[in-house]
Amino acid sequence: MTTITLRPDQPFDLDRTLSCGQAFRWEKVEGWWQGIVEGRAIRIRQDADLLTFSGVDAEFICDYFRLDQDLPGILSSIDRDPVIARAIQECWGLRLVRQQPWECLASYICATNTNIPAVKRRIALMAERFGGPVDGPFGTAYTFPEPEVLASAPFDDLWDCRLGYRTDYISSAAALVAEHPDWVERVAALPLEDARRVLMELRGVGPKVADCVLLFAFDSFEAFPVDVWVHRIMATTYLPDIAGRSCKPSDYERIRRFAQDYFGKYAGYAQEYLYCMRGHAEWQKRGGR
């Protein structure tokens, strides 16, 4: 067991961070969060300002949860009106975790037009079938499958992971990443808009998936993914003339441009705080206003 004591200037809420739906490989069991990150099985809990964990070292935890990122500074930079202020207040301690590009890409391809429990199930099934076993603090776990393995997996075996119509998307994305070992570096080296276009060349990757991957795995904090929840929140509070519920491409573009201009270079944090607020009872009670 290792511990980290959070400083007063390091606001952090482990529960909020791992349950808000950004990462899909964590589960809370008897007070402990169990997860698989970068091939390691991690067990972690929080008691006030004390983090207790095993499976990785303190540097890994600090890096994964971005504990050294100046969250108070970021939040004050996006805190521009009462709505986002309330999200910041109610989602106190939420941090964006540092995800691995390939896993993040595949995960969000699995996350289109579906719900979070189903995404978690798909990823767990893929890991059990195509990942590697790792012994950790909570028995045997399975790493997220390497692109080479998924690229050569028979269609029917992938289909059995409940991927549905996304089966081909995962297969071909895996093939591309497997064929280009420098894929991550190449995308990482591109400016946001160029990286976005490159990601969207993949089948099954549209604007929303591309923005998620850029935000969660490529440190593009200006990226602003617009899913149905964020679309709803943005339309009701900031762009009331957007009528439809279907998020047309022009709406998507308008929303993200507005958000980047309005919230600034950490618009992605604003997105995640607004998204996190979607499930808040008080928000829903008031009909999203």
Place this chain on the structure above:
DNA sequence: CGCCAGGCTGTGC
């Protein structure tokens, strides 16, 4: 049963 979910692709105009 129907409707919705961290949407995207393909077709037709």
Place this chain on the structure above:
DNA sequence: GCACAGCATGGC
């Protein structure tokens, strides 16, 4: 450029 159908799956 726009709209609109179709899509596998699971939660509620």
